[in-house]
Amino acid sequence: MSDTSFIRTEMLPAKTPPVGQRGVVKWLRENLFAGPMNTILTLLGLIAVYYLLAWSVPWVMRGIWDADTLQDCRRLTIERYGEGASVACWAMISERWHQFMFGFYPQDLYWRPVLAFGLLFAALAPVLYYGERRTNLKLIGAVAVLTLVFMGETWKLADIAPKATPALASNSSLVIGFAVALFGLLLATAAAAPRKLTWFTAIYPLLGFFLLWGGSVWGPLGVAMGFAILGIVFVLLQGRLGVVVAAGAGVLVAAIWWLGVQTVATTALHSAMPMGLYSVNSDVFGGFLLSFVIGVSAISMSLPIGILLALGRRSDMILVKTLSVGFIEFVRGVPLITMLFTASLLLQYFLPPRSNFDLILRVIILVTLFASAYIAEVIRGGLAALPRGQYEAADALGLDYWQAQRLIVMPQALKIAIPGIVSSFIGLFKDTTLVALVGLADPLTGITRIVRADINWKNIYWEPYVFVGAIFFAVCFGMSRYSMYLEKKLKTDHR
Amino acid sequence: MAEASRKMQVSDEVAIQITGMNKWYGQFHVLRDINMTVNRGERIVICGPSGSGKSTLIRCINRLEEHQQGQIIVDGTELTSDLKNIDKVRSEVGMVFQHFNLFPHLTILENLTLAPIWVRKTPRKEAEEVAMHYLSKVKIPEQAHKYPGQLSGGQQQRVAIARSLCMKPRIMLFDEPTSALDPEMIKEVLDTMIELAEEGMTMLCVTHEMGFAQAVANRVIFMDQGQIVEQNEPKEFFNNPQSERTKLFLSQILGH
Numbered sequence: 001m002s003d004t005s006f007i008r009t010e011m012l013p014a015k016t017p018p019v020g021q022r023g024v025v026k027w028l029r030e031n032l033f034a035g036p037m038n039t040i041l042t043l044l045g046l047i048a049v050y051y052l053l054a055w056s057v058p059w060v061m062r063g064i065w066d067a068d069t070l071q072d073c074r075r076l077t078i079e080r081y082g083e084g085a086s087v088a089c090w091a092m093i094s095e096r097w098h099q100f101m102f103g104f105y106p107q108d109l110y111w112r113p114v115l116a117f118g119l120l121f122a123a124l125a126p127v128l129y130y131g132e133r134r135t136n137l138k139l140i141g142a143v144a145v146l147t148l149v150f151m152g153e154t155w156k157l158a159d160i161a162p163k164a165t166p167a168l169a170s171n172s173s174l175v176i177g178f179a180v181a182l183f184g185l186l187l188a189t190a191a192a193a194p195r196k197l198t199w200f201t202a203i204y205p206l207l208g209f210f211l212l213w214g215g216s217v218w219g220p221l222g223v224a225m226g227f228a229i230l231g232i233v234f235v236l237l238q239g240r241l242g243v244v245v246a247a248g249a250g251v252l253v254a255a256i257w258w259l260g261v262q263t264v265a266t267t268a269l270h271s272a273m274p275m276g277l278y279s280v281n282s283d284v285f286g287g288f289l290l291s292f293v294i295g296v297s298a299i300s301m302s303l304p305i306g307i308l309l310a311l312g313r314r315s316d317m318i319l320v321k322t323l324s325v326g327f328i329e330f331v332r333g334v335p336l337i338t339m340l341f342t343a344s345l346l347l348q349y350f351l352p353p354r355s356n357f358d359l360i361l362r363v364i365i366l367v368t369l370f371a372s373a374y375i376a377e378v379i380r381g382g383l384a385a386l387p388r389g390q391y392e393a394a395d396a397l398g399l400d401y402w403q404a405q406r407l408i409v410m411p412q413a414l415k416i417a418i419p420g421i422v423s424s425f426i427g428l429f430k431d432t433t434l435v436a437l438v439g440l441a442d443p444l445t446g447i448t449r450i451v452r453a454d455i456n457w458k459n460i461y462w463e464p465y466v467f468v469g470a471i472f473f474a475v476c477f478g479m480s481r482y483s484m485y486l487e488k489k490l491k492t493d494h495r
Numbered sequence: 496m497a498e499a500s501r502k503m504q505v506s507d508e509v510a511i512q513i514t515g516m517n518k519w520y521g522q523f524h525v526l527r528d529i530n531m532t533v534n535r536g537e538r539i540v541i542c543g544p545s546g547s548g549k550s551t552l553i554r555c556i557n558r559l560e561e562h563q564q565g566q567i568i569v570d571g572t573e574l575t576s577d578l579k580n581i582d583k584v585r586s587e588v589g590m591v592f593q594h595f596n597l598f599p600h601l602t603i604l605e606n607l608t609l610a611p612i613w614v615r616k617t618p619r620k621e622a623e624e625v626a627m628h629y630l631s632k633v634k635i636p637e638q639a640h641k642y643p644g645q646l647s648g649g650q651q652q653r654v655a656i657a658r659s660l661c662m663k664p665r666i667m668l669f670d671e672p673t674s675a676l677d678p679e680m681i682k683e684v685l686d687t688m689i690e691l692a693e694e695g696m697t698m699l700c701v702t703h704e705m706g707f708a709q710a711v712a713n714r715v716i717f718m719d720q721g722q723i724v725e726q727n728e729p730k731e732f733f734n735n736p737q738s739e740r741t742k743l744f745l746s747q748i749l750g751h
Binding site for chain 1: 557578585609659
């Protein structure tokens with residue numbers, strides 16, 4: 001028989017790999033003890049981790065919680081752990097946590113930011129976990145319970161029943177009743193028709209604004225009316241004038257309403273039927289309340305603006321393209337701090353006299369514009385990674401520009417850009433601490449400075465930073481994990 | 496096949512009319528004075544060396560490429576820069592690409608129903624029924640809820656054909672539909688195309704599958720350097736080519 005001829009009479013069955021080439025043993029050998037050098041590095045790494053933990057864990061875990069002043073803390077440390085011991089003084093946090101959370105927001109109104117924060121998750125759930133009924137239910141249920149518990153806790157802290165303007169929310173039972181009814185409604189919607197929950201997402205910005213700043217209920221309703229007008233005009237004109245012109249006309253009519261008619265209408269309504277919550281001024285906002293207000297608003301607005309800028313930059317229309325490129329390059333070339341100073345000082349000069357444009361609102365607008373330039377570039381990366389064939393297939397099927405963008409291009413480009421978008425968002429959220437530079441009380445610099453100005457906590461150094469840092473880490477890590485979940489969920493290529 | 500070809504009637508009605516069409520990429524003259532009439536029910540195979548402009552030609556027919564001179568009239572609608580006309584032509588003309596170009600983020604069924612729902616405004620349920628009908632026709636109804644990435648190349652190309660058919664096109668363009676496929680999968684795609692031809696679909700097909708050309712085409716067009724060099728019935732074209740360039744090309748591709 002010649003060597004070149006071979007005929008298989010039976011096909012071989014699949015076998016499992018040999019012991020030592022699979023499971024934990026293989027992983028250990030490949031990743032930790034691959035050779036002498038690798039083994040030494042593994043051992044050195046373990047030693048470094050050990051020392052780090054041996055130093056930090058006792059400091060955190062043995063920390064003093066039951067003291068009134070820093071001196072008290074030092075005394076208790078020596079009493080409990082002997083001379084020379086170094087432990088954290090967490091008592092500062094148990095006394096001042098509310099300032100880190102709410103700044104100088106009136107204590108008897110703490111329930112409002114707490115409720116607004118709880119409802120934020122209910123508003124985000126249908127977007128973040130689109131089409132996942134059980135996750136939505138679980139999330140909203142958990143948030144409802146926690147929110148109600150915390151609302152109760154903050155009342156104990158204030159030690160008085162909540163005050164409010166006439167008609168709405170005159171006592172705590174009414175407020176609790178309102179919160180329970182709202183969460184009940186949300187849960188029922190999540191159970192019966194989860195897609196309808198996005199309606200709540202749509203009205204949340206105004207509801208959140210109303211809860212945080214208070215004032216007449218007619219103000220936010222007037223703003224909502226403007227959006228309704230925008231929508232109606234758009235729908236009426238879209239068929240005849242196309243998407244862009246119709247949207248422009250809608251914005252124009254809505255702007256006329258907002259700038260001209262709305263104030264008159266809402267003032268009239270308010271005098272006829274006064275309803276609302278105590279008005280809270282922007283200058284008492286501080287701590288994580290401030291970070292979240294700025295961060296969440298800027299994140300949710302910079303994504304759509306970023307998408308439009310990215311599309312504009314790739315547009316064939318020379319004017320649109322030039323404006324987009326100019327905006328993106330200008331904003332990316334200017335430090336955020338410059339823009340914050342612009343927000344606090346310069347913007348006031350350009351606005352009509354006597355118009356008192358809220359500082360937080362100004363900061364939100366500029367942080368949003370700043371973030372949207374970065375988001376636009378990240379999304380442009382996603383668009384560039386999309387094969388040409390996808391555009392061609394969409395065109396060949398007769399989809400128009402906006403349909404192709406919405407149904408084919410954006411879902412894929414955004415998926416590619418998720419890691420970049422989320423790291424921009426994480427950066428943006430951490431950058432909210434920079435508002436300390438324009439006199440707002442951010443949790444890191446602003447509140448810490450205030451706490452240390454107290455004679456009782458004068459020399460405290462590490463604890464506030466560790467505390468604030470830990471909360472920032474938790475939020476940013478959460479965003480990062482969510483992006484990984486999303487990438488996995490949207491993975492359809494099965495490579 | 497002989498019986499089948501009797502069904503494949505060519506009518507006198509004009510489906511596509513191209514007159515004096517020229518196209519440039521910058522300074523490069525890709526399509527030169529193209530004149531061509533396609534009647535309803537015709538099956539035309541376009542072949543030629545790479546870079547000869549054959550793909551560009553059929554991509555001009557649904558305006559994926561813009562022509563700079565001359566006239567293209569598809570189903571009575573002239574292609575100009577008027578977006579309304581372009582969208583009208585595109586919804587009447589189906590196209591199948593070399594690399595399938597399925598939408599990877601949508602399931603097979605969603606790929607098929609997307610255009611009917613958004614362009615034709617068909618109700619979802621009806622669109623899904625039509626989609627399932629065409630999936631059965633290309634013999635993969637069981638894959639409806641998978642994603643394109645889970646299918647073989649041949650299956651993906653058949654889905655792409657079904658996706659075009661869901662728009663009920665009057666003309667189908669094929670741009671090298673089998674060039675990216677393994678030899679074993681070419682047949683299943685060609686079978687689908689032959690079936691389509693037998694039902695009287697007007698087809699323009701850029702391909703090097705000469706067996707397919709002989710079996711279903713009623714005309715073969717040979718292109719080189721952006722111009723139509725020779726066209727004839729398949730039998731005449733293969734057995735008795737006239738131009739030297741055609742002879743050389745045929746000897747190259749049929750030689751081994």
